Amino acid sequence: MAHCNTVLNQVVGFFKRHEFESLARKHHIGQKFRSFNRWSQFMAMMVCQLSGRKSLRDIVENLKAQGHKLYHLGMKTVSRTTLARVNDEQPHELYKELFYKMLHRCKAVAPSHRFKIDEKVYLLDATTINLCLEAFPWATYRQKKGAIKMHVGLDADGYLPEFIDVTEGKKHEMSWARMLQLPAGSLAVFDRGFTDYDWWQQLTTNGIFFVTRLKENALVEYFKKRPGRKATGVILDQEIRLKGMKDKLRLVQFIADDGNDYRFVTNAHHLKAAIVADLYKERWKIELFFKWIKQNLKIKTFLGTSENAVLTQIWIALCVYLVLAYLTFLSKIGSSMQQILRLLQLNLFERRDLESLFKPPKVEASPQLVLL
Template sequence: MDKITRKTSFEQWLSPISNNLFEERVKTHKLNYYTKKLHMNSFLKLLLYGQLHETESLRALSDCVFSEELQKATLLDSISFSQLGRRLNQIPTEFFQTIFLDLVTQIHTKTDFPTRRKMTTPLKIIDSSTLPLNLNNHKWAKFRKTKSGVKLHLRLVFMEKGCSYPDQSVLTNANKHDRSQLEILVDDKECMYVFDRGYLDYERFDHMTDEGYFFVSRLRKNAVVRNIETFSLPEDSSVLSDELVVIGTTQNRTENGFRLIKVLDTKGNQLHLLTNRFDLSADEIAELYKSRWAIELFFVRFVS
């Protein structure tokens, strides 16, 4: 892709951001006060340019400013990585959060989300990613002897044709367990939630079932399971088994019965999938769980 095409893509990427909202939030947080060179409009363009070009660091981003195309877009002829770092530290996370939520609202409107619910159950995928930080500069985020970090808990809306977009996020210290965020990220009874073993919580699964929330999760292979009933499978099914079970020991056992589906992944490893959805076939449940990879790809592309 040549530079002209990239610049066109860059300008198109900026267009959904509301200028009125952006300026209003800049004024509210006083982000351009006493600023002589790196105003917020230019800084945002630099950040988005860095994301589009997969720039690895602020130092590398500062080198990009030697590009004539970027100079024209940002009205900057040069900028040091230390200036970029100081500017980034001055901006509260609430500023970016407001811009993010406004973009999500636009996506909801353009995809006619309420209408889609009448046709199919919306699928929302939940996962987290740990973002490492320098221990000396971020001692408040310490979670190991030599490391600091924060954890991004994310909910991704999975749509037709493999498209997806984030619609909820929570930022915590890296030592915060994933399952502690289920109560926050599971809030819509008209959705189907997909998450991995890090969110296993038998008591929470019972509450979700009693309250009418649907989910599919991966279960640990060493989980204590008691079979109640085995369901028959079609001859052409790729599923190994489909059972009605209760999980947990006698001291910590679920009150509700759940569906345990065993399948093989692409590498031949056996996966144990737990769900409280009984109106879909076992193969359909397995396909729903496969959609979880969408959030893995999202983290690789936009967070790592």
């Protein structure tokens, strides 16, 4: 039988060790480590995310139980107090920069042009993560509540989070959106929480397309209806101008299968009306992204109370998301990310070939009954 490293060892091969060490040297404060390093911190927190550990002590005890299988990972001995101190003090920017390096690698194998249009589609939204204000006094949100907010621009092709920012809970989505550097020629899809006509005009001026829903109280000037045969569900396709905007926009009114009436507004005059409706329907995928990471990764409860410890845990969780997405793209059995995660959890410290883990089991033909 061929020798295999553990499944965990093969998974972390996604991260290039020399790149990591270069980032570790760049993002280090204080004295040089004597009996610990950032790689050991990263491995411990990766195990936390992949195996669902609930506390620092739980992580340390789990690693100690698997000690004879960890030598090949290049880890040093992990103690609870050291791990807590490093999470609190060493800059989380290491994992933020690591995430974007890995994102580039992950995009290389992701599907492309899901909508068969030339524009790159980004889904914009934010989610709030509630925190106890007494334990996290820096996470100001409301008078008696604490929270942080994760702002995300999701690439609609591979559902990869390409634009991310984690802020205090009371920061509005529009404050983040105005600073967002979307590439020219791309297309952003967002809900009515991003209603800001000045920003819409800025997107149009910069050659960036958008699709969103029109508010009921919007002041609209109507122009000619667009010619052509309407697709199923489309009852109106008309040029409009919103008060305060210079450029004309386009209103697409659509009746969904459930009978609900939607009014979409866009500056993408070249797209078919049915595609405009499909693009906004795709916005639901970012809601599913937030739901998935909250249910399957450890980003709702935290192993430290400092801001740096919280951000460290979040960025490592997002790195794990990229690993799972990468394995999903390469999977031979079309497994979902949740199925991939479950397989890893059950086999994390097993010596098994990673490729064979994701292959469907061979079904042997049952012997046929021969009648004489």
